[in-house]
Amino acid sequence: MSAGTQPSGGLDFEGWTCPLPLRHTPNVVMGHGGGGAMSAELVESLFVPGYGEAAATELGDAAVLPPVEGRLAFSTDSYVVKPMFFPGGSIGDLAVNGTVNDLAMVGARPLYLSTAYIVAEGTPMEQLGRVAEAVGRAALAAGVRLVTGDTKVVDHGSGDGVYINTAGVGVVPEGVELAASRMRPGDRVIVSGAIGVHGVAVMSCREGLEFGTTVESDSAALHGLVADVLATGGDVRVMRDPTRGGVSATLNELASASGTGVVLDERLLPVPAEVRDACGLLGLDPLQVANEGKLVAVVAAEDTDRVLKTMCAHPLGAEATVIGEVVADHPGVVVARTGIGGTRVMDMPIGEQLPRIC
Amino acid sequence: MSAGTQPSGGLDFEGWTCPLPLRHTPNVVMGHGGGGAMSAELVESLFVPGYGEAAATELGDAAVLPPVEGRLAFSTDSYVVKPMFFPGGSIGDLAVNGTVNDLAMVGARPLYLSTAYIVAEGTPMEQLGRVAEAVGRAALAAGVRLVTGDTKVVDHGSGDGVYINTAGVGVVPEGVELAASRMRPGDRVIVSGAIGVHGVAVMSCREGLEFGTTVESDSAALHGLVADVLATGGDVRVMRDPTRGGVSATLNELASASGTGVVLDERLLPVPAEVRDACGLLGLDPLQVANEGKLVAVVAAEDTDRVLKTMCAHPLGAEATVIGEVVADHPGVVVARTGIGGTRVMDMPIGEQLPRIC
Numbered sequence: 001m002s003a004g005t006q007p008s009g010g011l012d013f014e015g016w017t018c019p020l021p022l023r024h025t026p027n028v029v030m031g032h033g034g035g036g037a038m039s040a041e042l043v044e045s046l047f048v049p050g051y052g053e054a055a056a057t058e059l060g061d062a063a064v065l066p067p068v069e070g071r072l073a074f075s076t077d078s079y080v081v082k083p084m085f086f087p088g089g090s091i092g093d094l095a096v097n098g099t100v101n102d103l104a105m106v107g108a109r110p111l112y113l114s115t116a117y118i119v120a121e122g123t124p125m126e127q128l129g130r131v132a133e134a135v136g137r138a139a140l141a142a143g144v145r146l147v148t149g150d151t152k153v154v155d156h157g158s159g160d161g162v163y164i165n166t167a168g169v170g171v172v173p174e175g176v177e178l179a180a181s182r183m184r185p186g187d188r189v190i191v192s193g194a195i196g197v198h199g200v201a202v203m204s205c206r207e208g209l210e211f212g213t214t215v216e217s218d219s220a221a222l223h224g225l226v227a228d229v230l231a232t233g234g235d236v237r238v239m240r241d242p243t244r245g246g247v248s249a250t251l252n253e254l255a256s257a258s259g260t261g262v263v264l265d266e267r268l269l270p271v272p273a274e275v276r277d278a279c280g281l282l283g284l285d286p287l288q289v290a291n292e293g294k295l296v297a298v299v300a301a302e303d304t305d306r307v308l309k310t311m312c313a314h315p316l317g318a319e320a321t322v323i324g325e326v327v328a329d330h331p332g333v334v335v336a337r338t339g340i341g342g343t344r345v346m347d348m349p350i351g352e353q354l355p356r357i358c
Numbered sequence: 359m360s361a362g363t364q365p366s367g368g369l370d371f372e373g374w375t376c377p378l379p380l381r382h383t384p385n386v387v388m389g390h391g392g393g394g395a396m397s398a399e400l401v402e403s404l405f406v407p408g409y410g411e412a413a414a415t416e417l418g419d420a421a422v423l424p425p426v427e428g429r430l431a432f433s434t435d436s437y438v439v440k441p442m443f444f445p446g447g448s449i450g451d452l453a454v455n456g457t458v459n460d461l462a463m464v465g466a467r468p469l470y471l472s473t474a475y476i477v478a479e480g481t482p483m484e485q486l487g488r489v490a491e492a493v494g495r496a497a498l499a500a501g502v503r504l505v506t507g508d509t510k511v512v513d514h515g516s517g518d519g520v521y522i523n524t525a526g527v528g529v530v531p532e533g534v535e536l537a538a539s540r541m542r543p544g545d546r547v548i549v550s551g552a553i554g555v556h557g558v559a560v561m562s563c564r565e566g567l568e569f570g571t572t573v574e575s576d577s578a579a580l581h582g583l584v585a586d587v588l589a590t591g592g593d594v595r596v597m598r599d600p601t602r603g604g605v606s607a608t609l610n611e612l613a614s615a616s617g618t619g620v621v622l623d624e625r626l627l628p629v630p631a632e633v634r635d636a637c638g639l640l641g642l643d644p645l646q647v648a649n650e651g652k653l654v655a656v657v658a659a660e661d662t663d664r665v666l667k668t669m670c671a672h673p674l675g676a677e678a679t680v681i682g683e684v685v686a687d688h689p690g691v692v693v694a695r696t697g698i699g700g701t702r703v704m705d706m707p708i709g710e711q712l713p714r715i716c
Contacts, residue, residue: 029709030709030710030713031708031709031710032709033602033710033713033714034602034603034707034708034709034710034711034713035601035602035603035607035648035707035710036602036603036607036706036707036708036709036710037706037707037708037709038708038709039602039603040611040706061433061435061460061463061598062431062432062433062460062461062463062464062466062526063431063432063433064429064430064431064464064466064530065429065430065431065432066429066430067426067427067428067429067430068425068426068430069425070425071422071423071424071425072422072423072424072425072426072430072527073420073421073422073423074420074421074423074470074472074505074506074525074527075419075420075421075472075506076472076473076474076506076507076508076523076525077419077474077508078474078475078476078508078510078523079510080476080510080512080516082516102419102420103420105419105420106420106422108420108422112432114432114433114434114525115434116434116435116436116523116525117436118436118438118476118521147432148432148433148434149434150434150435150436152436152437152438152714153713154438154518154521154713154714155713155714157515158438158440158517158518159516159517159518160512160516160517163476163512163521165434165436165474165508165523165525167432167434167472167474167523167525168420169430169432169527172422240419243393244391244392244393244394244397245392245393245394245397249393249394253398290393348394348395348398349392349393349394349395350389350392350394350395350396351387351388351389351390351392351394351395351396352388352389352391352392352393352394353392355388355391355392355511355512355513356391356510356512356513
């Protein structure tokens with residue numbers, strides 16, 4: 001590319017040094033998405049240094065990767081969270097952790113990620129640079145390589161800062177079979193820690209909705225926790241990360257797909273006081289609030305203690321706890337036992353409480 | 359999901375029957391991106407039927423796929439073309455063919471695609487349905503399975519109809535090594551057919567720019583053509599699909615990456631009269647206009663005839679022709695011999711002539 005023939009140096013934006021040498025523009029312009037010199041420059045001078053060690057040496061249109069021994073896992077998610085930066089993280093962390101977690105939930109070891117950006121014209125280069133650095137840091141932490149990518153720019157008014165799509169490829173170890181159809185009455189439902197944290201953190205800084213809270217997003221890559229759990233040899237039937245729609249949507253999906261019922265005990269739900277307060281203020285159900293660093297696992301009753309103990313020994317599962325069980329009654333329906341001894345049907349959320357939470 | 363328990367039937371929008379049973383809404387609303395019942399319904403009642411036979415039976419958060427023997431190819435692209443429907447195709451065709459072609463350009467046989475949508479609130483359900491059907495048809499034609507996906511909805515004013523990201527996984531046959539570093543002086547440069555067609559087709563119906571033309575997009579999946587070419591055993595050094603930035607950007611990238619020079623003969627360039635006229639009208643260089651169903655191949659001189667003959671025997675390469683050669687002079691620089699005997703340096707395009715062409 002021609003970037004190498006340009007004078008070096010860069011602009012300094014509030015502590016973030018913009019390394020773009022060719023055209024000293026503080027904002028993204030349409031030309032950065034055109035596939036010409038400016039696009040090449042954005043890759044070479046912003047994404048590659050931002051990604052750091054997590055990037056493959058060549059970020060081409062397609063990556064050629066060594067053979068993978070075993071079944072492949074393949075997943076994709078687009079991230080449109082608003083605002084892009086929130087307490088405890090950014091869209092960059094989410095874009096890596098979310099797709100890594102989707103791979104982890106089928107028992108896979110994540111290997112490679114693609115990153116594709118849709119950037120609105122006028123987005124400060126400094127913001128895009130901070131997002132790229134967050135992607136790089138999260139990928140390095142999760143042990144995945146960023147091997148291929150794409151950048152498109154849309155006109156101001158046809159986008160909103162930065163949207164990121166990540167797709168991920170992983171390998172599923174032999175013998176691992178996780179599926180809702182393997183759920184049986186008597187199985188226990190475990191959640192790996194406090195729920196509702198990510199959603200409340202994002203809401204707390206949403207324009208027009210700001211409220212004071214000390215809650216930070218729980219965004220994290222869960223494949224290490226999953227690997228530890230699978231290594232116990234306990235019969236884990238199925239796992240899911242309760243993101244959009246929260247624990248409620250996840251359990252309804254599992255109940256529906258398995259043809260079993262699920263009974264929760266509301267008194268056992270790990271809802272932090274700050275989340276409960278915020279949800280009370282906003283009229284939300286913590287069970288329907290998005291999480292980004294938690295998993296729900298359905299485990300054979302006899303293996304529950306072993307799995308729980310292993311989870312609790314992992315930093316990301318330290319507060320893991322049993323919250324309910326699988327029943328033969330009311331197939332497809334999730335019911336919650338309330339604190340005063342009654343029960344209520346926990347419906348699948350219809351739409352969403354607050355949009356663009358991931 | 360609960361969709362099965364709802365009354366069946368649908369609304370008829372100008373010939374496209376909307377199969378959504380639960381909430382008869384003619385437009386996409388924020389709830390369709392919330393991960394709850396409406397999201398599930400969109401997958402079950404719009405994407406799955408729209409995709410038809412090309413869809414895997416289960417469109418989950420992550421797909422588990424059988425082992426692949428050989429090196430993996432992995433690619434991603436987001437598509438933001440405006441308008442979404444244009445002469446000869448739509449964003450749905452592009453989203454499949456573009457990623458299939460990125461895989462084909464490294465010599466891979468495409469196997470699986472993911473599809474991730476970012477839809478603007480208020481987008482007519484009928485348009486989303488037509489896009490999904492186009493994705494399904496193109497995937498079926500290209501022989502790839504649609505195995506996993508995602509849908510996000512952004513508020514009106516933060517998007518523009520439908521944006522699609524596709525990521526693709528393929529397998530690279532043993533012995534196939536395509537790289538710009540393999541280019542040598544004397545190699546011939548082949549283009550598989552008429553250039554500038556896709557770009558002109560999209561521009562011709564761009565709001566505020568409409569002009570009459572009979573040109574239709576050349577959007578097509580090129581992996582069949584590539585497989586035929588590789589089967590000749592001829593020494594193909596490298597291949598690229600000249601999309602954004604056109605043939606000019608592609609050749610500049612190849613020259614730069616290989617450290618060789620490229621000389622084109624302008625009189626040999628297959629530019630249809632309609633494209634030449636439209637480019638004259640708009641003040642554009644056909645060499646910089648996007649293509650979506652063409653490839654550029656650099657081939658060892660002694661194998662050029664064999665490769666060219668094979669290309670011409672394929673419907674997508676019928677008009678393939680040699681347009682230039684690789685030289686030791688002016689490394690990294692592309693030069694065009696003009697019709698009147700002079701030469702001009704063919705620069706890397708800086709930004710783009712017209713944005714959002716793919």
